[in-house]
Amino acid sequence: MxxxxxxxxxxxxxxxxxxxxxxxxxxxxxxxxxxxxxxxxxxxxxxxxxxxxxxxxxxxxxxxxxxxxxxxxxxxxxxxxxxxxxxxxxxxxxxxxxxxxxxxxxxxxxxxxxxxxxxxxxxxxxxxxxxxxxxxxxxxxxxxxxxxxxxxxxxxxxxxxxxxxxxxPRGETIVLKRVKDREDYWDEGGLEEYDDTPATERHRSELDEINRWIADADLRFDDEGLPWPRTQFSIRDRRLRRIFTQSRFDSGGRLFGGFWQSLRKQERRQGLWISGERAVELDYGQVGPRILYGMAGHKPPFEDLYDIWRYGINRPAIKKVMNAMILASDTLNRFPKGTRKLFPRSYKVGEVVEAIEAKHPLIRNYFHRGLGHDAQFIESQMMIEVLLTLRDRGIVALPIHDAVLVPVSAVSITKGVMLDTFHRHAHVEGTVTEEAFRE
Incomplete structure (x- = not known):
């Protein structure tokens, strides 16, 4: 396996x-x-x-x-x-x-x-x-x-x-996970001890700044009208950790923690208020494949990188398979968890992988090389810069991996910051989509 x-x-x-x-x-x-x-x-x-x-x-x-x-x-x-x-x-x-x-x-x-x-x-x-x-x-x-x-x-x-x-407050906010033992099915990766370096001290200093800023932010949650069951949480739970992977500090690095990450999307859309305004979620679109194109030195040739014509009705499933191909170190020999049911029973994972590779010949050789962890590091570096830039502009932002929640009045400025940051780090144009409150 x-x-x-x-x-x-x-x-x-x-x-x-x-x-x-x-x-x-x-x-x-x-x-x-x-x-x-x-x-x-x-x-x-x-x-x-x-x-x-x-x-x-x-x-x-x-x-x-x-x-x-x-x-x-x-x-x-x-x-x-x-x-x-x-x-x-x-x-x-x-x-x-x-x-x-x-x-x-x-x-x-x-x-x-x-x-x-x-x-x-x-x-x-x-x-x-x-x-x-x-x-x-x-x-x-x-x-x-x-x-x-x-x-x-x-x-x-x-x-x-x-x-x-x-x-x-958690004692350590900069977390390093070791490489999983591929021969041991039950190995969860575990945490790895490390000695501090200028890089780890910089990561910790940046995150400390972000945590102090969010701790003092004006956040409110209104659960009126939300259907049951509702996610139970404490609004005081705001502390973030940055988790690096593969025993390297240039791998992974995503931010975890904060009550907003535990909320369902509809709960965030309808109940979360930032600085007295409705929260809006802004997501980097197709972030993994776009970063991969940047690694390969090519401009993404399509607007929608997940649109495989033969499987067009299964775009969410194509997205998951494609991102699995970016993260995996070996060619996929089975459908990623949760995706088998999204395809007709006659479809085989090899056929879907071949269709994705045929759609993206410029990055074909970048799949199945474990580069997803490197792509996540680039993404996480972008997110840190976006948060610190917005803080300097007086805009409260709450991170959710490759997305941020901001007040509705800050959408335009935030999109500009996100797109500029993406281009400088990934060396290709990015996309930002908005998921706003819905009545």
């Missing part, structure tokens, strides 16, 4: 959700949730004493870590439950992971973590349900947790809401 294929496209936000990684930065922000955490800590300490699991009192710092960990586990479980995520939360229990120093790991994710989790999962505690990872080869390698009956009771009894929870 080609291990680049399942992750070779960025899936639409409306597609199915999977298990989420444990967020050890969450904490109880209101008196209501703080009381739930205090009660849990007291019960857990009593349980330890009753079972003889601990005979000596912890040192002050160790007790602080214990309290912080309990707070983080309960808060993330409550947030996940209230946000109505489809999957569960997965955590790592390996001492090999938790016992080593890392710039990424928060204090709540220490060697003490498995003990605390097991304690909270005991039947008499019932704060957590956990499904511990199986050592059997081929089975999932992360432990899955979900709220236990006691925690669900506390949520209901106290009427806990998303606003009762918050998130500490």
């Amino acid at each position: 080609d291990q680049t294929t399942p992750t070779a496209i960025q899936l639409d936000e409306e597609e199915e959700e999977r298990d989420s990684p444990f967020n050890a930065y969450r904490f109880a922000a209101s008196e209501t949730t703080k009381a739930i955490v205090r009660e849990a800590i007291g019960l857990l300490l009593n349980c330890e004493a009753h079972l003889g699991l601990r005979t000596n009192k912890r040192r002050d710092r160790d007790q602080q870590t214990f309290d912080l960990t309990v707070d983080a586990i309960l808060s993330d479980l409550m947030h996940h439950h209230l946000a109505e995520h489809v999957g569960d939360i997965y955590v790592r229990r390996s001492n090999r992971v938790l016992g080593t120093k890392s710039r990424y790991r928060p204090r709540a994710y220490s060697k003490m973590f498995p003990h605390i989790l097991d304690l909270m999962a005991r039947p008499e505690m019932a704060y957590v349900e956990q499904q511990i990872a199986s050592p059997v080869e081929g089975a999932a390698r992360a432990t899955v947790i979900r709220p236990g009956s006691r925690l669900l009771d506390r949520i209901a009894e106290h009427g806990v809401g998303i606003a009762d929870l918050d998130e500490h």
Whole structure:
């Protein structure tokens, strides 16, 4: 199996959700949730004493870590439950992971973590349900947790809401992911440690500026008239991280985080207000293929690079297959996830790949070379420059990978900035499309 294929496209936000990684930065922000955490800590300490699991009192710092960990586990479980995520939360229990120093790991994710989790999962505690990872080869390698009956009771009894929870600033905003092991299906890429360089320090400084600017922005969300179910979120969740890939700081680099990225498109269109005005989403069109043409030193010959006449009715599917071809390191031997159903059963992936290559002979040799990560770096550099330029012009902008949300009055200026920035970085003309509020 080609291990680049399942992750070779960025899936639409409306597609199915999977298990989420444990967020050890969450904490109880209101008196209501703080009381739930205090009660849990007291019960857990009593349980330890009753079972003889601990005979000596912890040192002050160790007790602080214990309290912080309990707070983080309960808060993330409550947030996940209230946000109505489809999957569960997965955590790592390996001492090999938790016992080593890392710039990424928060204090709540220490060697003490498995003990605390097991304690909270005991039947008499019932704060957590956990499904511990199986050592059997081929089975999932992360432990899955979900709220236990006691925690669900506390949520209901106290009427806990998303606003009762918050998130500490993440310690590291510049994240480096290593190359996936293509021989290991379950390898998720993981995080890679690194030493700071002038480049990483510049990336962090730029992102710190952007995060401070967005933290102070006038943002409002009006959910009146939005259909159920609605995405649950905290408007205080604004901190962005920049994630680089392939063990390189010139690969990937997209921005992740911020409550607006978790919203559905219709929710953003209808409910989000920036600086007292309706938010408008401006997207770079066909960004991957256009950047690829720039890499090849050619001008895109067509206005719509995803229009393959034979498959015209399946343009969204062609877009996904084409972007998978840009990201994949080997020729696709199966349809990317979610696209098989978009083509007639008689169509084979090889035929679609050949049709795309025939439509784009100038960049044919640039497909299936893993250049999507390089293209994403160019795209992410453009986005950083767009955000900093708009900040200097007094325009608040919220990034969503290759798009920005801006006030409606700033559409014209923002389009000009985006197009100018695209041309200078990609060396070809770009396109910007507008997705505005719809009554």
